[in-house]
Amino acid sequence: MTPSERRELVQRLALTPRGPILNPQTMQRIRKWRLVLILLAVAVLIPWTVYLGNTLPDHYVARNWVATWVGFDSLLLAMLVATAIAGWRRRQLLFPFAFATGVLLICDAWFDVMTSQRGDDLLQAILSAAFLELPLAFVLIAGPLRLMRYVAIRHGLIDPDVRMWRVPIPMPELWPDRNPQVVDQDSGL
Template sequence: MSLSDEEIAAMSPAERRELTLRLVQARGLVPPSRTLERIRKWRIGLTLLCAVALIPWTVYLANTLPNHYEARHWVATWVGFDIALVVMLTATAIAGWRRLQVVFPTAFASGVLLVCDAWFDVMTSQPGADLMQAVISALLFELPLALVLIAGPLRLMRYVAIRHGMVEPGTRMWRVPIPMPELWPDRESPRR
């Protein structure tokens, strides 16, 4: 059986999603649902465990850390962080230039690193000109670039999902599911 471009264009997004899923399954590219579901549950459990464990740790740190601390390896810490930021930004630029999907995690990670950089610059600055420079840098450069690097890939992922018929146009990014509907037989396409 062969479908023409016109027949495919005439399909509804739901019909295209079903066809795409069937083609992927026919090629054996999808691991068994049981395996995927087990991995998903294990990762969710691990993530929740870490989040819960961080609560008492954060309270402990808030009550025990000194207000002033002389740090060892101060230069290596900041230079190492900036090297990691340069590597991630370069990887993002290369992936974006070559139109590779790895741009999603590299851009997102670069944005998060910029938010962390802004936070630590502001929080560790001395009052006065040093603090003012950190705040200006954060507000004018680091945080706006972080917003672009985080929001851009999210919008692009949504566009790819719509373009490939995985979701309806207008679906919000936080409603775009992982494209494996066989894992959620009781769910219809996501609501807007």
């Protein structure tokens, strides 16, 4: 069989989710409104960032400094543990846990460097970011992305030549004819 014939066979034989699913029109409407919400957030965040850049003081004494950093590091620890457990047990929850943990590590590196005092404190923050936090963040973000692509290739959803940023989200356009429990969000059926 050719790769496209295998992909077509896998899609025809693929299991469908149990229970009701949304019809394609409702899913498209939800997708559209989520994109509108994200674009509105972008439109609001741009002037807000400019405003903060012009109005925030250069020096500020923060309340709850210890609780903030201990809380952040506790969240980072919990995400690292969840990522390790999902990886150990080979669960797909590894993907969002690892990605979120990588983003938290990037944030940690950024705030460590930006809030450090000049001298040894700043040097330690830069070295920690360069040799620990950012490389680990890269592994935690890039690894699951490559694994997601591998899963899509392995299950015949995409050609091996397709790059990660071109991997589509599988949509249930073909499900309604195989699953009679399609839900129309508007009609309640």
